[in-house]
Amino acid sequence: MSGTKWWVWVLASVLVISSATGCKRTVRGPGAAGRPGPGDAVTPWDPDQIGLEGWDSPERPFDLEGRIIQELQGQFDSVYFGFDRYAVDASERPKVERVAIFLRDHADVGVIVDGHTDERGSAEYNLALGERRALAVRQYLTTLGIDGSRIQTRSFGEERPAAPGTGESVWSLNRRAEFSFYR
Amino acid sequence: MPIFRRLLPALLAVAALAGSAPVRGQITVTKPGEGKVALDLSGLRATDAAGQEVLAVLRADLERSGWFQLVGSGQGQVAVSGAAQSRGGQLQLHLEAGVPGARRLLGQTYRGTPAQARAVAHQAADELVKAVVGRPGMASARVVFVNRRGGTAKELFVMDADGHGVVQLTRDNTLSLSPKWGPRGDRLVYTSYLQRFPDVYLIELSTGQRSRLSAFPGLNTGGVLSPDGRDLALILSKDGNPELYVMQLATRRLTRLTHTRTAVEASPDWSPDGREIVYVSDAPGAPRLYIIGRDGGRARRVPGLPGNEQVNPSWGPDGRIAFSARIDGRYRIAVASAQGGGVEVVSPADGADYEDPSWMPNARHLIAARAAGRRSQLVLLDTMGDPPLVFSAIPGDSTSPHASP
Known part of the structure; x- marks a missing residue:
């Protein structure tokens, strides 16, 4: 990306955010050097940035399941997705921002983001789609200043529906990302 | 909907037999719709229960293979004869297959333990398919x-x-x-x-x-x-x-x-x-x-x-x-x-x-x-x-x- 284009993008983001909200809070939190931190009312987030950042370590943290913080299970709302979509919609972002604030305040805690799809379509493709949803949430968390090494993703595809049955009202509940935390 | 082609009367396949010489003595069934090979299994004999099981599995395999119509005695383009029995704790299946009055396509004996009865039949079915139509079978998969x-x-x-x-x-x-x-x-x-x-x-x-x-x-x-x-x-x-x-x-x-x-x-x-x-x-x-x-x-x-x-x-x-x-x-x-x-x-x-x-x-x-x-x-x-x-x-x-x- 050329320097010119980079500046255009930043300028455009600022303009969009300013016009959308009419205000902009000061950047704070771990996102120094101009990187937005959790707690900001609005954060520029580009779904096209999903897929750029992997993990530096070739391995998952050891024994994640044994380190799950049980008291936190179900304490953070699931993030829901549109049909065949993996972008975190604006209406869902506050849920991720809450997680980011919690992680910022608890530096020894990591998060597992579980990605899920509805039952329609190929199970193998849905496994990839669920992962992409979890990665989109991870991407937003890193945009909010959380280090990617603290965020694990796990897709269950269509294998673990939150609601049984069929039909859009059920499917929309199953297209989701869920949070669990480990220490 | 796939076009479902039931066997055409043996006519077509007979024509295929009489026409250009099939490679290695095999019956040519090249395209869907050309019918199936009329297969006469009436020459197969089983002298005990184990043998009967082997023949039942073989017969089902051959039908499932899709290449054959099982027909009555004397009506087959290809006739299969042979015997299946257990002998001294061993299962034995002997098969002879050929075009009546013309060519021999297969002559083979298959052996196994009684526990391998189904596997013996599957192997025989696959070799019969190979010998008659020249294509790999699927029964042993x-x-x-x-x-x-x-x-x-x-x-x-x-x-x-x-x-x-x-x-x-x-x-x-x-x-x-x-x-x-x-x-x-x-x-x-x-x-x-x-x-x-x-x-x-x-x-x-x-x-x-x-x-x-x-x-x-x-x-x-x-x-x-x-x-x-x-x-x-x-x-x-x-x-x-x-x-x-x-x-x-x-x-x-x-x-x-x-x-x-x-x-x-x-x-x-x-x-x-x-x-x-x-x-x-x-x-x-x-x-x-x-x-x-x-x-x-x-x-x-x-x-x-x-x-x-x-x-x-x-x-x-x-x-x-x-x-x-x-x-x-x-x-x-x-x-x-x-x-x-x-x-x-x-x-x-x-x-x-x-x-x-x-x-x-x-x-x-x-x-x-x-x-x-x-x-x-x-x-x-x-x-x-x-x-x-x-x-x-x-x-x-x-x-x-x-x-x-």
């Missing part, structure tokens, strides 16, 4: 599949091609997904949540040993061994997005094949020569089939396929690719050449969803999953028009079948 019986756990099972001999392979009480045979039929690769995350595992069937091949952060799935058994194609998200990779088994060295950070990849399968990989990508907005070289490079989309999505490709031994296509809101199984030509839809439009096709080694039949209502069962589909055969005796929900080579 085994099918691995995923089964769920209540609860949420999915376990691996193996069965014979005729649905008998169902054996449970895993008892992990977790998700076991997408099993694939290795090229020699002695190993399986699959995805398991054994360590709570989706990882790719290898099972050596001879020893029952299981080893973990891939456990990177994020998604590890879609593992399938190359035809030479040296490489593993798989889907990983460790670099930030689900992409297609090839892992060299000996060194665990990874080659990344796709770089589609706005799309996901899934369901790789190797070409028969091991030079290319077909896979699913949703880069065009919905899942479609692509082919890429095993070392990477430029991927090409398989053009001209039916439906508004195509998933679950299986690259068959004769070079054709079977897949599941979403047509009018339902998943149907179709086959096409790797260039996208010769498309044929081979599962019926019966309101059910047909998914996860896998070629049988005969390059004629496909084993697939048929979902209707809330139930998913395995189904054998014939690309030449015989009606589908549902394996309804297996309890629970069965998905992701894969046939051994």
